[in-house]
Amino acid sequence: MESGTQEAHAGTVTRRVTIDPITRLEGHGKIDIFLDARGEVEKAYYQIPELRGFEVFSLGRPAEEMPQITSRICGVCPTAHHMAATKALDDLYHVDPPPTAKRIRELIYNAFMLEDHALHVYILGGPDFIVGPDAPKAMRNVVGVIDRVGIDTGKKVIGMRKRLRELIAHLGGKVIHPVFGLPGGVAKGVSPDELPALRQLADDALEFARFTLGVFRTIVLANEKYVSLITSEDFTHRTYSMGLVDANNRVNFYDGMLRVTDPSGKEFTKFASAKYLDVIAEHVEPWSYVKFCYLKQVGWKGFSDGPESGIYSVAPLARLNASDGMATPEAQKAYEELVATLGGKPVHHTLANHWARVVEMIQAAERLKELANDPLLTGKEIRTLPTEKPTVGVGVVEAPRGTLIHHYETDERGLITKANLIVATQNNAGRISMSVDKAAKGLIHGGIVNDGLLNKIEMAFRAYDPCNACSTHSLPGQMPLTLRLRNASGETLRVIQR
Amino acid sequence: MTDTPSRKPQDLLLALGNPLMGDDGVALLAARALRRRYREEIDINESPVAGFALLDLLTGYNRALIIDASATGDAPPGTIREFTREDFTADISASPHYAGLPDVLALGGQLGVPLPGEIRILGMEIEAPGVIREGLGPAAAGSLPEFLRRAGEILDTWIAPSPL
Numbered sequence: 001m002e003s004g005t006q007e008a009h010a011g012t013v014t015r016r017v018t019i020d021p022i023t024r025l026e027g028h029g030k031i032d033i034f035l036d037a038r039g040e041v042e043k044a045y046y047q048i049p050e051l052r053g054f055e056v057f058s059l060g061r062p063a064e065e066m067p068q069i070t071s072r073i074c075g076v077c078p079t080a081h082h083m084a085a086t087k088a089l090d091d092l093y094h095v096d097p098p099p100t101a102k103r104i105r106e107l108i109y110n111a112f113m114l115e116d117h118a119l120h121v122y123i124l125g126g127p128d129f130i131v132g133p134d135a136p137k138a139m140r141n142v143v144g145v146i147d148r149v150g151i152d153t154g155k156k157v158i159g160m161r162k163r164l165r166e167l168i169a170h171l172g173g174k175v176i177h178p179v180f181g182l183p184g185g186v187a188k189g190v191s192p193d194e195l196p197a198l199r200q201l202a203d204d205a206l207e208f209a210r211f212t213l214g215v216f217r218t219i220v221l222a223n224e225k226y227v228s229l230i231t232s233e234d235f236t237h238r239t240y241s242m243g244l245v246d247a248n249n250r251v252n253f254y255d256g257m258l259r260v261t262d263p264s265g266k267e268f269t270k271f272a273s274a275k276y277l278d279v280i281a282e283h284v285e286p287w288s289y290v291k292f293c294y295l296k297q298v299g300w301k302g303f304s305d306g307p308e309s310g311i312y313s314v315a316p317l318a319r320l321n322a323s324d325g326m327a328t329p330e331a332q333k334a335y336e337e338l339v340a341t342l343g344g345k346p347v348h349h350t351l352a353n354h355w356a357r358v359v360e361m362i363q364a365a366e367r368l369k370e371l372a373n374d375p376l377l378t379g380k381e382i383r384t385l386p387t388e389k390p391t392v393g394v395g396v397v398e399a400p401r402g403t404l405i406h407h408y409e410t411d412e413r414g415l416i417t418k419a420n421l422i423v424a425t426q427n428n429a430g431r432i433s434m435s436v437d438k439a440a441k442g443l444i445h446g447g448i449v450n451d452g453l454l455n456k457i458e459m460a461f462r463a464y465d466p467c468n469a470c471s472t473h474s475l476p477g478q479m480p481l482t483l484r485l486r487n488a489s490g491e492t493l494r495v496i497q498r
Numbered sequence: 499m500t501d502t503p504s505r506k507p508q509d510l511l512l513a514l515g516n517p518l519m520g521d522d523g524v525a526l527l528a529a530r531a532l533r534r535r536y537r538e539e540i541d542i543n544e545s546p547v548a549g550f551a552l553l554d555l556l557t558g559y560n561r562a563l564i565i566d567a568s569a570t571g572d573a574p575p576g577t578i579r580e581f582t583r584e585d586f587t588a589d590i591s592a593s594p595h596y597a598g599l600p601d602v603l604a605l606g607g608q609l610g611v612p613l614p615g616e617i618r619i620l621g622m623e624i625e626a627p628g629v630i631r632e633g634l635g636p637a638a639a640g641s642l643p644e645f646l647r648r649a650g651e652i653l654d655t656w657i658a659p660s661p662l
Contacts, residue, residue, distance in 0.1 A: 053630035057518070072518050072546060073630070119550060123605070142601045146608050154609045162554065 031457065033440050039447025044440035046433045046461055058419035063092055063390060063410050067181045070406065070421070079112040079168060079178055080399035083254070084406040086181025091274060092393025092408055093386035095184035100379030104186050106254045107371040108172050109397065113253050114205060114364035115164040116400040117316075117357045120465050121212060122149070122157045125354045128459045129220045133229070134452060149215060160208045163201055170194075185383030192378050202369040206330075209358075209365040213334055216358050221341070230351040231342060234442035235460060237305040238263040238348045239431050240295060240312035243319035244398045245270075250327035251319050251363060253398040259322045260295065263307050265346040269297070273396035276405055280422070281310075283430075292430040293422065303434045311430035314402025315464050316356035321346040326359065328366035334359045350435050353463040390414045399424045401465045425466045435460040508560040509656050510614070511542045511649070512552075515567055520631045521575070521624035521638040525565040528645050535650070539657045552602045553611060562614040563652050564599075565645070567638075568621035575625035576637035578645055580618065618652055620645070 033044040054073070061069070067085040071078035083105065090097060097105070122130070126145035135144060146154040173179035173187065180186045190198070220226050229235070240263060244256040258276065260268045271279055282291035283300040294300045294310035301309040312318070320339075326332040338355050339345045347356075371377055395406045402424030409418035425432070439460035443453045513529035516522040526544045533542045543555060556562055573579065599619075606613045622645050625635050634642070 057630040057632075069518065072516065076549060123550065123601070142605045143608060146605065151609060154605070158550075158553070158605075158609060158611070161550070165551075165554070 031436055031440075031461075033444065033449075033457075035444070035447055039445070041437075041440045041444050044433075044437040044457075046429075046436040054421060055419050058408075058416045061416050063089060063393070063408055063414045063416055064183065066406070066408060066416070066419075068179065071178055077112075077116065077399055077401075079109065079172070080397055080404050081406070082172075082178045082181050083109055084395045084397045084399075084404045086183070087255075087395030087397065088393040088406040088408050089181075089183035089395070090393070091395060092390045092410065092414075093183045094388045094391075095384045095386045097185045097384055098379070098381040099376050100189065101185035101382045101384075102255075103371055103374055103377045104171065104188075104190055104382065105181070107190075107368065107377065108168055108178070108180065109254045110364040110367045110371070111164045111167050111205075113398075113400055114209065114361055114368065115161050115168075117361045117364065118157060118161060118208070118212065120400070121216070121354065121357055121361070122153075124465070125357070125462060128351075128455075128462060129226060129354055130215075132226070133455050133459060140455065148219065153215065156208065156211070160205065164205065167198070167201060182383060183386050187382075189380065189382045190378050195372065195378065198372045199369075202365070202372040205368055206362075206365040209361040210330070212361055213358050216355065220355070227341075230349050230355075232349075234439055234456075235350045235435065235463075236348050237313075237350065237431055237434055237438070239305045239309070239434075240268060240298070241318035241321035241346060242312050242314050242403055242427065243322035244396065244403065245323045246327055248327075249324040251323045251325075251331075251360070251398075252327060253360075253364070255397075258396065258403065260312060261322050261346060263305065263346070263348070265321065268295075273405065274392075274394045276394060276396070276407075276422075280427075282426075290429055291426060292433070293427045294430060303430060303437065305431075305434065311434065312427070313431040313464075314424055314427040315353055316360050316400075317347060317350070317353045318402065319398060320356050320359065321348075326363050328363050328370070330366055331359055331363035334362050350431075350460060350463050353465070357465075401425060401428070403427050425464070428464050428466065432461050432464050432466060435464075507539060507541045509540045509653075510556070510559040510562040511536065511540050511653065512555055512562055512564045513542070513544045513566070514546070514564065515544075516546050518630050518632075520626060520629060520633065521635050522567050524567050524622050524624060524634060524638045524642065524645065527634070528565055528642065528649060531646055532649060532653070536653050536657070540653060550602055550605070552599065553606055553613075556602075556606070556613050556617070557611055559614045561616040561656055562618070563649060564617065564619045565649055566619070566621050567624040569624055573623045574637070575623055575635065576641035577623040578620065578641060578648055579623070580620050580648070620649055620652070 031044060031046050034042040036042045058066070058069070066089065067082045070085045071082035073081055086105070122145060123142055126142070127140040130148050131140050131144040139147070168178070171180065171188070171190065180188060240260055242258060242260045244252050245259045246252040246256045249259065257270050258273055258279075259270045260279070262268045269279060279296055280293050281296040281300070282293055284291055293312070295312055296310070298308070298310035303311070305311065320335060326335045338352065338359055339347060342349060342352055389412045390410045392409045393407070397404050404424050405422040407420040408416055410416055436457060439457045443456055511529060511532060513525040515524060515526045517526055529542055529544045536542065541559070545555060547555070568579070603613065603617075622638060622641055624638055
């Protein structure tokens, strides 16, 4: 094990530094940083692995299986895939679920968003902001986070997460592979007997979300160094933003229209999800098999920001930028505080995603509470049976990491003839690459690459909470950070593992 | 705690994998075969989950055997290796996405969650991770009997000898 500063030798060839931090657990993303002869960064790339084989696997299968199949793709956010697929089936079979079914779906979905966001805020993003980028490596992990926030808070996080997962499992059939979503509705209703426990959980969830905002204020916002890091130019891109909004242009995780705002914050376009191919196009770079999404009407202008570049962002901060605000009162207040503190809307500071995530936790909890107290939640009518022939279906939800699009086409028997997924991280791929490139250029000079700098470069992509393909689990279960110095012919000059 | 008529097994076989991703599901197939032999004495759980959900699955057991696919790239596909808990706790680090076993164990330990005192981990190196397809590749299929044998060997040591 080796750490510390690595100085590149002066030479005439371009060096390539590879950060390969992502084990199978998280997929196989990696960062390549090319240094020129003076040790300055020429270009840095973040390569996001793409899920392969999905379309081939899907062809000829009954469309009704897609909510189950796609929820099995990912061991991290099965609920998001299940919900997007279910909504695509509504569209495919031209059915509108009854109001009760919509409420049950939204209830489950908000519980999922809250649980997933909480985990990121405390555990995954925690090392960056709760512990801090300059903390010793041994503390930049979950142990360091708990040391800082306290064991009681740690227990609170784990306890709330468990209760929310139990709710998803109870209402959704299973937490891992939810089975509740059917074209036109849900498989199971909510009984009035279940309401007292549900309302209690919603109250506790809101209290927990408020508590989290307090933790964020105390630890992050009270620290001027963090706030100046958030607002620093190294972590800022003025791109377009995309997210689902309700009829009042407020953030919605489950349904609505997709809205895009330009880098100055003005609405650029707003469209029904079925029209996504009119708005989004994909660009392929020769160095990567990843498709970079961009706005068709603006065009691909390379990895650059500003109104002339079609690169856009999704995920919590983009959702806030793409909307006129939050749909619930306390979340709206938290949103206003964020916007005022960070210099007005739109907010283009990538690291503000962590804060936006906390704001969204409050909305998810408030919405949970609203739904738990909605008389329509316990209605008996939970499904509209499909009667028309299936054709084309597109379903969109806001996954924790951003806009998730499922698109299926079938023959008249309902067998899949075409399937396309655009996952959140694909939408974000262009901007994530720009963030890594900018951070690397701002931080690495004269060939000096050390742990602190690598931490900050990692922070540039961790704020997006990228999903690095949909591999599921655990071995080796660590994050070896491998940095390779290579010459232009690909020979490894030195390897640092930490 | 109240007494229940049938005692819940204190030992767990936890198989991790994705059933849609070819070799990735090798441990799930293994668990199905092992279930027939051990279901009376050992809880057998097949799961596709990642990250902190492992905490829920491991809580409350005395001993756990985790079987999983590995994609370290430093051994040929089909290679079976045993890891210990110590192999994973030596260097926990900040994950860019979801937490791994070391983080889960560290967090559980820190918060006083009752995790198994003994955790053994058996992994089979696989090929082509991340590709959605059905069935195992030849290397994983060829090593499956040995995977079952190695897992069975561990589980046998946990089962008290049956009375005559």
